[in-house]
Amino acid sequence: MKTSYKTLTQSLALPLSLCLNLALACGCGAADAPKDKPAAATGDMVPLDLKLPQPAFKGTPKDQQFGPIVEPLSDKPRPAMMVPGGLKNVAAGQTVTSSDKNTPADVLAKITDGDKEATDQSIIFLRKGTQWVQIDLGKPHEIFAIAIWHAHNSAKVYHDVIVQVADDADFIENVRTLFNNDQDNSSGLGVGTDREFFETFEGRLVNAKGAKARYVRTYSKGSSESALNEYTEVEVYGRPAP
Secondary structure (H helix, E strand, C coil): CCCCHHHHHHHHHHHHHHHHHHHHHHCCCCCCCCCCCCHHHHCCEEECCCCCCCCCCCCCCCCCCCCCCECCCCCCCCCCCEEECCCEECCCCCCEEECCCCCCHHHHHHHHCCCCCCCHHHCEEECCCCEEEEEEEEEEEEEEEEEEECCCCCCCEECCCEEEEECCCCCCCCCEEEEECCCCCCCCCCCCCCCECECCCCCEEEEEEEEEEEEEEEEECCECCCCCEEECEEEEEEEECC
């Protein structure tokens, strides 16, 4: 029995159209269409390479009572902060000044000397009240992370920790606050929304989100252990501003 050409094409019409629809639905036949790049290829964000000192204590003293404004002391490692690749600690060896004029320059230099261990010779002391230390980065930088170690030789909480950056040494031009846990504005720099925290070997890591500045200033107002202000190290991770 012979099959006419018309009959054959009519019998194939439905299967062919069905295959075409299926091909379009699954994306087949679109070899010349651009494909999405893998997520890893679209950015250069990497974990911040932060070298930590040795832990100096474990646990929280039971006789210390803190309210809800203090972060609980975690026994787990802090999640890595993602930053652009190629950042350096641009504060290393840079000039440090302070609101405490009785502290000599060679003592303040310990804040950027790379020694962040919880030893007596690594810690410097500033007077009572709200005091600051300031780092001159030498020229404007894009800043992505600031790591601060006060004295982490015991589980204490520092008060009124405020981190600011500015374009000038007097902190008048383009001042920006990156962190502020002074929730009652006792230091007079504005009401903070961040929480207080226990000092540990991990330090306090502040996300600066690429802020452009030459000067970095950090404040504190004593701790749960002492009215004095203690510092061990401050690191600033960034790159020269374009």
